[in-house]
């Protein structure tokens with residue numbers, strides 16, 4: 001299974017393509033695909049629209065005088081273009097996607113079917129609420145389960161991503177502090193070094209001063225380190241639990257008590273909730289606000305950048321500051337509370353996060369996941385996610401180095417690059433060699449507290465045989481690195497549609513716009 005036939009034996013850039021070049025440049029079923037602008041023609045279109053009858057435009061002389069200059073393709077050419085591009089992609093439906101902290105779990109097809117029911121997919125946000133009672137009931141039920149699973153008192157469904165949920169939760173904290181009359185004095189937010197970059201960015205965006213808390217050598221945040229930094233200027237701590245080292249913070253309750261005693265709030269980054277659903281309730285641990293990435297824990301698709309959904313749950317203390325709109329029961333039906341001054345509305349909300357109520361399609365999928373799993377199934381999913389990560393840890397710990405000793409992890413396992421010392425191979429090289437083996441790389445160089453971090457999260461979706469093959473592939477790579485087969489790494493990926501990119505150049509000098517080649521270039525082609 002693990003043979004590497006077809007891998008070029010020559011060094012460096014002499015990859016499979018160059019070793020056996022094809023006339024077309026295609027690699028068997030992996031077809032190269034130029035940009036639409038390169039293959040399109042200006043006299044072709046896939047649609048057939050009648051010429052408009054003569055009319056007098058009413059644009060006051062602003063009407064377009066020249067052709068718009070968009071390239072056209074026939075319908076079959078268009079299909080091939082996008083299907084070929086899609087085949088160069090890697091997704092959870094292609095293979096194991098061990099991107100730590102991202103929880104790339106299977107998106108059950110049942111959820112997709114539910115989201116496409118016309119009663120959900122065809123409603124419009126501006127419809128009268130009397131015509132969308134079922135949709136509001138679904139939102140209310142989802143909110144109920146999110147509060148039940150987290151042990152909290154309120155939830156705002158509208159944020160459109162985890163980071164947006166962070167912003168929502170921190171804005172609620174800010175509103176609560178302002179309502180106490182401490183808006184000017186409480187302006188510091190503590191953020192551990194191991195936090196996701198979005199945490200300090202969120203706090204800074206709304207005017208807080210960010211102060212770091214170190215993570216100790218054991219990978220945990222210690223309550224003494226938090227206490228040392230507490231004072232009347234501290235508004236909140238933003239803590240991730242389980243943390244980004246894949247460890248449950250054992251002092252979380254003491255940390256929550258310390259921040260509360262000092263008059264601050266406990267924001268929990270809930271991106272790693274998948275490890276504890278049905279096992280522990282963040283509200284019981286003292287959390288005041290936590291975002292939930294529906295695309296992580298509740299299996300909605302991560303999508304190509306959207307549509308996302310990151311509801312944020314709030315404690316009783318923060319509930320009055322939840323943004324509008326939210327769903328409430330009224331006269332045996334449901335209403336959407338839209339205005340801050342509406343009778344019985346929130347006391348002092350900070351406003352709204354989005355134009356409407358949020359991502360309906362994601363609510364349907366998340367609730368479908370919850371109802372199809374049941375409370376026992378969700379607990380089992382968390383247990384399996386943790387078991388799978390520990391299975392990988394145990395399968396690799398003799399070859400790859402664990403920065404925090406051999407203690408069990410939660411739903412993801414963190415390795416550092418000490419095992420690569422003197423091999424000439426880096427974390428990045430290992431990631432590229434994984435692409436050749438048909439795997440999406442793990443999360444690399446995050447969290448920052450560990451040198452050359454490799455964060456692997458298999459999720460509960462993977463079977464034992466899938467984990468066994470993954471472990472065997474990584475063992476094979478680890479042994480190759482230790483045995484001096486550096487070429488397998490430094491030239492990788494050999495088999496991907498694109499070879500290794502100059503990432504520094506791409507970051508420093510991004511070419512984001514296609515420019516039409518001049519006549520000289522065209523003639524030269």
Ligand SMILES: *Cc1c(COP(=O)(O)O)cnc(C)c1O
Pocket residue numbers: 101102161162163164196198240244269271272293308310
């Ligand atoms: C994914 C993630 C986020 C941000 O969530 P998005 O939905 O991508 O905005 C924040 N913190 C942690 C720890 C994460 O893993």
